[in-house]
Every structure is written in structure tokens, then in C-alpha cells.
Amino acid sequence: MSNEVKNQQHEKELRALLQSEFPPLQNASLQRDLWPQMLCRVEAQPEPLRVPWFDWVLAAAVVAALLLFPNAIPALLYQL
């Protein structure tokens, strides 16, 4: 028997055994509307705050400027 035929035979045998142990569920159906649960999830978990990329760039530029010119920190704090 070639390997291919043998593999197909093994698969067929296991398929039959598995289907007898775990019946196929093609006809399983949802018993209730899940929208109320979904709505609770949407309302309970607000989406994480999205920070636009240019805000990150601006923040990085400010940090870099403060690192390069630490003497500017007191002046900046005074302005705040």
C-alpha cells in the first residue's frame, strides 16, 4: 500500500472515530440575542485613547530639546 493510500486510510479511520466521539454541530444554533451583552461591553470598555502620531513627535521634540538645553528648563517652568 502506498504512503498516500495509507495516510488516507488512517485519516478516514480517525475521522469516523472522532465523529462518533464528537458529533458534528452543523445545526447548533444560538438560543438568545447577544446584543444586550455586546452593548454592555461597548459601554463598559471605552476605547483606549488614541494619540495622533504628530503629538508623539511633538512630545519627543520637547524632551529632546530639554535634554540638549537643560538651562532652558527653569525658563520654561517660569513661563508655566
Added chain:
Amino acid sequence: MELLERFAAGELEAFEALFRQHQHEVYRWIVRIVRDSGAAEDLTVETFWRIYRARQRFDPAAGNFRAWARRIATNAALDHLRHAHKETELSEDYPAAPKGDSVVRGELRGQLRRAFLELPAKYRLVATLALIEDQPYNEIAEAAGISAALVKVRVFRAVRMLRKKLSSLGLEAAAK
């Protein structure tokens, strides 16, 4: 504006309409993978939550919502199998039909069940869909985001792992 466009724009009513249209199909797909109705309900909600969060990445003009939802549902079910397969037994929602087994066959079935539950999640996913649910390889491939050839390889390996496990226990899958 079309429903999908309104959904992509973040309109909650459009999301609700899509949810109501697709929740049954998504649930049916998930329950066939996880075989537990409670977990499948939770995973259906989880799937739509992922869909809702990713709505800006969905292209209403080019996108196929059904295929996209199925892909996300498959990933959610796979995550569930990864985290749950070692901790929980299968639910008794869908027990095997009782049969007048011989002792050997009864033992084979018990060992087969255990061996199946011990398969790594990615193999259990394709084995469940291909061997138990008789889904075509190309449909499994599309849902799992892999090629049909890889599905075939995973089914082959799952069969080999199961046979190896059973023969190491002194049981043959071919036992009649």
C-alpha cells in the same frame, strides 16, 4: 451611506445592525470549534468587540464583512483553545451519542478524547473543522488566514499525533 460605511465611520446603530445580521453565523462557526455553548456565546461577543475596535481598518468598498468576521472569530476561538485546552474538559453540551461499546472500544474512545484535547491548539482547530465538521480545506484556510496546503499539512500531523498517542497506549485507531 451604506451600512458598512456607516459602521466603518463608527456609527453604533450600523454596528448593531451588522451584529444582528451576523451573530448567529459567527456563533455557529465558533461553537463548532470550541464545542461549548457558553464559551461560544462569550467568544461571539469577544469577536464583535474586536470587530468594533478594528472598524477603522475595515474597507467597506473592498471588504467582505462575512469573511472578515469569520477570520476574527477563528482567531478568538483559537485564543480560547490555547488558553483553555489544558485547564478544562469539553463541555457536556454536546456529548457523544451513547453506544453499546465493548471494553476495548470504550477505552479507545476515552483515550482518543483525551488525546484530541491534548493536541496543540492550532492542530486541534484544523482537525476539528476538517475531520469532525467536514469543512473544505479552502474554507478552513480562509478562516484561519493560512494556505490550504498548510491546512492539509496540519491535518496530516494531527492525525499522526493522534495515532502515535493511541499506539503508545497500546490502542490502535483501527480497532474495530
